[in-house]
Amino acid sequence: xxxxxxxxxxxxLLGDIFMAGLIVPKPKNVIFGILAFGAGHILYLLAxxxxxxxxxxxxxxxWLRSWVIYLAAxxxxxxxxxxxxxxxxxxxxxxxxxxxxxxxxAGAAMALALxxxxxxxxxxxGLLFMVSDLVLGSELMRRTHFPSxxxxxxxxxxxxxxxxxxxxxxxxxxxxxxx
Numbered sequence: 001x002x003x004x005x006x007x008x009x010x011x012x013l014l015g016d017i018f019m020a021g022l023i024v025p026k027p028k029n030v031i032f033g034i035l036a037f038g039a040g041h042i043l044y045l046l047a048x049x050x051x052x053x054x055x056x057x058x059x060x061x062x063w064l065r066s067w068v069i070y071l072a073a074x075x076x077x078x079x080x081x082x083x084x085x086x087x088x089x090x091x092x093x094x095x096x097x098x099x100x101x102x103x104x105x106a107g108a109a110m111a112l113a114l115x116x117x118x119x120x121x122x123x124x125x126g127l128l129f130m131v132s133d134l135v136l137g138s139e140l141m142r143r144t145h146f147p148s149x150x151x152x153x154x155x156x157x158x159x160x161x162x163x164x165x166x167x168x169x170x171x172x173x174x175x176x177x178x179x
Contacts, residue, residue, distance in 0.1 A: 001054075001171040004047035005164065011040030012161060030091065030140060034098045037133075041105040044164060047171075048108040048122075055174045057115040063107075066114065070107030074099040074130065081144075082137035095137050106130050109167075118170035125163030132156035 015036035021029045052058050078099045083092055106126030113123035136153045138144040 001047045001051050002168045004043050004050065005168055008040040008043035008047070009161065009165065011036050011043060015040065027091075031094055034094050038098050038101045041101050045105050045108050048105070048112055051119075051171045051174070052108075052112060052115075055116065055171070057112055059111075059115055062114050063111040066107040066111040067104060070103040070110065070130075071100060074103035077130075077134055078137070081134060082141050084141040087141050091141070095141060099133070099137070102130055102133060109164075116170075116174065118173060119167060121163045122167035122170065125160045125167070128156045128160035128163070132160060 015033045018024055018029050018033040018036055023029075024032045052063075075096070078096050082095055082099070085092065106123075106129060109119065109126035110123045112119035132153050135144075135149065135156070139149055139153070
């Protein structure tokens with residue numbers, strides 16, 4: 001579990017570096033950032049599925065409902081707050097695809113939390129990640145701006161990552177404590 005989380009965090013760092021334009025110049029930095037963050041979310045998802053398998057948190061209906069709700073919310077929020085046809089199809093479809101991958105990760109975190117309260121902070125982390133990237137996506141695509149928008153993005157993102165990392169303690173406790 002922890003290894004998947006660490007490697008996912010490394011991809012998050014790589015995404016941050018891409019988004020800062022330190023490796024790939026603008027505007028292609030956004031596509032590379034999306035790819036790196038998307039890979040990180042897939043690695044987080046692998047950690048969550050591993051925890052679910054080991055801890056017996058495999059209720060199919062819970063996972064399915066969580067994913068359906070999160071995917072529907074992500075698609076709707078992308079449509080309302082991020083999609084910007086003037087930015088071209090590649091960037092629009094990339095942001096939609098990323099939103100859906102993020103929703104699967106966050107939905108998985110919620111599925112774990114619904115089956116074991118030790119994962120509630122993980123679910124909060126998944127939700128905060130969605131908030132962070134929704135605001136960031138709106139800023140990048142629609143040029144949305146409000147006072148302290150950068151602070152909102154970085155605070156929600158940092159807390160989200162922290163809570164995802166801290167979920168390793170919940171997974172470890174689940175393995176060590178009798179059920």
